Amino acid sequence: MSPRPPNRHRLAHWIPVLVVIGLTLLPWITDKFYVQFVAKMMIMGIFAMSLDLLLGHAGLVSFGHAAFYGIGAYALALMTPAYQAANFWLSLAAAIGLSGLAALIIGFFVVRTHGIYFIMVTLAFAQMLFFVFHDTRIAGGTDGIFIDIRPDASLSGWVPFDLENFVHVYFVALACFALVYVLLRVLLRSPFGHVISGIRVNEPRMRSLGYRTFGYKLVCFSIGGAIAGIAGYLSALQFGVVNPEFLGWHLSAAVMMMVILGGMGTVAGPILGASVWMVLELGLQDLPTVAGVDLGKHWQLWMGSFIVLASLWLPNGLLGLLSTWRAAFGARTSQTGGQVLRPDGSTVPADYPGASTGASIASVTPLASVEARQAGNE
Amino acid sequence: MNQPRGNDHAALTASRPGAGHPALATESLTRHFGGLTAVNQVSIQCHSGQIHAVIGPNGAGKSTLINLLSGELVPSSGKVLLDGEDVTAQDPAQRSQRGLGRSYQKTxxxxxxxxxxxxxxxxxxxxxxxxxxxxxxxxxxxxxxxxxxxxxxxxxxxxxxxxxxxxxxxxxxxxxxxxxxxxxPKVLLLDEPLAGMGAEESAQVVALLNRLRGNHAILLIEHDMDAVFALADRLTVMVNGNVLESGAPDAIRASPAVQAAYLGVDEITHG
Structure with a gap:
């Protein structure tokens, strides 16, 4: 949760690279079903990352995030003429632009509110959009709308990829996934990223330091919406169908649970959460019939139980669990003769004085040793 | 030194010829909370190079005053001026960007x-x-x-x-x-900076404020009377939202009204 010394997890820097290499090789390893499944996983990963930008980084608990996912999806559906292909580049840009614009307009009203009101108002706006698509015939109503021909990615005659081919769709999803990941990493390190973190931690203090927080929250909300639009677009592209469920609160709730399950306020956590969620969904639906009870049919019961247990025992999500294990392992291996090894190589006594009361600055405990001791006590 | 309240504008400018606008000033600042008048017709000034301490018992309106100055509360009437310019309509972020810095009583x-x-x-x-x-x-x-x-x-x-x-x-x-x-910041609003500090830390902060005094206007709210009298160039005593007295520390210390209302109580409680 807290910033860690940069030299501590050198291995961790290589994990994203290894994941991308693995994902690149995947289509040569498995069949169509799993390629499409992993593509969907990456799409949900993009969606979850976009929500976590609001939820975990800016502290904006948006309960209507599916609205922007749905707008991205409908943008492609509505831009695809009957029995013809839409232009991939144009429709993708439109999906990003429209979902970002919708988030800007909705955000203009909602980022003024706080706490429970923010949750309710974001939900209300998303439900308004849901019913626009649900109750009117502009995009097929409740039946949704089909995209018969996948978009055409040709650039003045040159065709870089063919979206009728599921492997090509997979690589487009992978490219977007990697780009969004890098973009968010860069964004969160930027002055803007530090400001939204400050707003999450203590917004009134940010104001008294001279930041007009409204603008930063609004821009953050719009960026989150635009990235959710990419996910919705890719989803529509992959399966060729869009319906009002794309904007529904069920999806908003599901993506929020993915983020919380994986670990809020991290970039990798939401990806992990979305992946575990989808694997569970798939696995639980395949459960056998035991003693006349079809366990797979009631998969939502098992999923619900898992979510309850995860929220009870994993307050920092799955990623938090991983770092606890790593810290515990690190503390066991680096404790020597009552000394705790600090990341910079120096040691402090294991019974280093606590800094809770009356201690002067000189006796302040470095966070690393606090973490190590806590981990060691567990 | 029993100046009528709200009247020390003239007195201060007169004592500092050519000083121009005070870095921070209020004009008849008033704030009601329902039927309660937390701050009533307060006019104070703070010049660069000066520490102006505001003291008073709990509930005197000191915290409300500092919130009005920083923009976290909107006054019911009256004005807040920074460098002579009316900033009453500005939010805390805008005032901060104009050179107003504040610290909080509750960390x-x-x-x-x-x-x-x-x-x-x-x-x-x-x-x-x-x-x-x-x-x-x-x-x-x-x-x-x-x-x-x-x-x-x-x-x-x-x-x-x-x-x-x-x-x-x-x-x-x-x-x-x-x-x-x-x-x-050019103007510092410090809300009980010494609250909860040990003796050594307090001494460090007092020394720091003495160094900052040179090129800042400092409005200090503090309960530690030793620090207040060691630091303040000017003292304002508030009771029940009103300014009881305002003047040089020695004059305040000698004032019978202040002793009755505030310092006397302090002496009694501390035996």
Whole structure:
């Protein structure tokens, strides 16, 4: 949760690279079903990352995030003429632009509110959009709308990829996934990223330091919406169908649970959460019939139980669990003769004085040793 | 020195010929909370190079006054002036950008972040818009230096990488002041900066305020009377939202009204 010394997890820097290499090789390893499944996983990963930008980084608990996912999806559906292909580049840009614009307009009203009101108002706006698509015939109503021909990615005659081919769709999803990941990493390190973190931690203090927080929250909300639009677009592209469920609160709730399950306020956590969620969904639906009870049919019961247990025992999500294990392992291996090894190589006594009361600055405990001791006590 | 309240504008400007506008001033500032008048017709001034201490028993309206000055509360009537300019309609962020820095009585910092990042965020607020999305925030040397200077001034540089939540209460109070300094304010509003500090830390802060006095206008709210009388160039005593007395520390100490209302009580309680 807290910033860690940069030299501590050198291995961790290589994990994203290894994941991308693995994902690149995947289509040569498995069949169509799993390629499409992993593509969907990456799409949900993009969606979850976009929500976590609001939820975990800016502290904006948006309960209507599916609205922007749905707008991205409908943008492609509505831009695809009957029995013809839409232009991939144009429709993708439109999906990003429209979902970002919708988030800007909705955000203009909602980022003024706080706490429970923010949750309710974001939900209300998303439900308004849901019913626009649900109750009117502009995009097929409740039946949704089909995209018969996948978009055409040709650039003045040159065709870089063919979206009728599921492997090509997979690589487009992978490219977007990697780009969004890098973009968010860069964004969160930027002055803007530090400001939204400050707003999450203590917004009134940010104001008294001279930041007009409204603008930063609004821009953050719009960026989150635009990235959710990419996910919705890719989803529509992959399966060729869009319906009002794309904007529904069920999806908003599901993506929020993915983020919380994986670990809020991290970039990798939401990806992990979305992946575990989808694997569970798939696995639980395949459960056998035991003693006349079809366990797979009631998969939502098992999923619900898992979510309850995860929220009870994993307050920092799955990623938090991983770092606890790593810290515990690190503390066991680096404790020597009552000394705790600090990341910079120096040691402090294991019974280093606590800094809770009356201690002067000189006796302040470095966070690393606090973490190590806590981990060691567990 | 029994000046009628609201009247020391003339007295102060007269005593400082050619001083121009006070760095911070209020004109008949009033704030009601329902039927309660928390701050009533308060007119005070704070000049650069001066520490103006506001004292008074609990409930006197000191915290309401500082919230009115920083913009966190809107006055029912009256004006707040910064460098002679009316900022009553401005929000806290705008006043901060005009050179008003405040610290809080109840520590109000970024607990999960490092000491350095607390000050760095404060310093970043002075570097124009933060709508910058690509370069790492920590790569701006000027901002880093400004943050570091605030840490050095408050004696916090050794704790720079510590997470604020792990610090002692006294050290967190110093972070509070360091953050305020990192915004390079011209006017400092300090709400009980010594509250909860040990003797050694208090002495450090008193020394710091003495150094800051040179090029800042400081409005100090403080209960530690030794520190107040050691630091203040001017004292205002508030009781029940009103200014009881305002003047030089010696005059305040000698005032029978103040002794009856405030200092006397203090002497009795401390035996």
């Amino acid at each position: 109000n910092i970024f607990a999960p972040l490092s000491v350095f990042e607390n000050c760095r965020l404060a310093a970043q607020s002075r570097a124009g818009s933060s709508m910058r999305f690509f370069r790492p925030a920590t790569s701006n040397r000027e901002i880093n230096q400004r943050a570091l200077a605030a840490l050095v001034a408050t004696g916090l540089e050794a704790a720079s990488e510590c997470i604020v939540a792990t610090l002692s209460h006294g050290a967190q109070r110093q972070v509070e002041i360091a953050m305020t300094l990192a915004t390079a």
